[in-house]
Amino acid sequence: MTTIGSDGTGTDGVDWDARAAAFDEEPDHGLRDPRVRAAWAARLRAWLPGPPGDVLDLGCGTGSLSLLAAEQGHRVTGVDRSPAMVALARRKLAGRDAVFLLGDAAAPPVGEERYDAVLVRHVLWTLPEPGRALRHWRDLLRPGGRLVLVEGVWGTVSPAGIPADLLTALLAPLGGRVGVERLSGDAALWGREVDDERYAVLAVPG
Numbered sequence: 697m698t699t700i701g702s703d704g705t706g707t708d709g710v711d712w713d714a715r716a717a718a719f720d721e722e723p724d725h726g727l728r729d730p731r732v733r734a735a736w737a738a739r740l741r742a743w744l745p746g747p748p749g750d751v752l753d754l755g756c757g758t759g760s761l762s763l764l765a766a767e768q769g770h771r772v773t774g775v776d777r778s779p780a781m782v783a784l785a786r787r788k789l790a791g792r793d794a795v796f797l798l799g800d801a802a803a804p805p806v807g808e809e810r811y812d813a814v815l816v817r818h819v820l821w822t823l824p825e826p827g828r829a830l831r832h833w834r835d836l837l838r839p840g841g842r843l844v845l846v847e848g849v850w851g852t853v854s855p856a857g858i859p860a861d862l863l864t865a866l867l868a869p870l871g872g873r874v875g876v877e878r879l880s881g882d883a884a885l886w887g888r889e890v891d892d893e894r895y896a897v898l899a900v901p902g
């Protein structure tokens with residue numbers, strides 16, 4: 697397992713600062729294609745509580761999902777450890793009800809704030825202690841709040857990621873309700889057909 701760098705380098709060893717400028721070129725990152733954007737907007741509307749709510753987007757990247765949440769009427773706080781990503785997210789959501797903080801997704805610098813939803817896409821699998829992060833995120837929720845975790849196992853030759861059954865096992869000690877939504881079959885989300893494992897887990901801890 698790699699460790700978290702003091703710059704924009706994540707636990708996966710990726711230099712996210714270096715990747716920030718081109719990050720949105722991937723269809724599911726930048727959501728520039730209207731069909732891809734609409735597909736994510738519909739999923740997000742179904743996953744998040746009714747607006748207005750307070751949404752914490754951890755490992756927010758350039759803020760593409762943050763923007764969808766803000767457009768749907770939510771107040772958004774985004775956290776990312778890459779300064780370049782945070783700068784792009786701030787620019788993308790300028791004038792919106794959104795703030796972006798530099799920090800570790802596993803221990804976000806949000807003080808005593810509590811949220812209606814913690815949203816995390818494609819980040820949990822890189823964290824060195826995902827079970828510990830999930831417990832911390834549970835503690836950041838208001839009563840009845842939910843975790844919205846979008847993850848997967850990418851690639852079939854050298855797969856990387858976290859399978860849904862492992863993620864749901866990590867959530868089991870938190871109690872409450874856990875549901876898995878399979879996303880691989882929805883090509884509109886990815887801008888192409890995919891054959892690896894992609895899913896969302898919705899959890900309302902007990």
Ligand SMILES: C[S@@+](CC[C@H](N)C(=O)[O-])C[C@H]1O[C@@H](n2cnc3c(N)ncnc32)[C@H](O)[C@@H]1O
Binds near residue numbers: 704706777
């Ligand atoms: C694959 S990108 C996903 C970005 C965004 N969630 C999305 O779905 O568009 C991973 C992001 O997580 C950030 N990241 C990785 N490890 C992190 C950590 N420990 N704390 C905060 N951000 C982290 C990276 O800087 C990068 O912006």
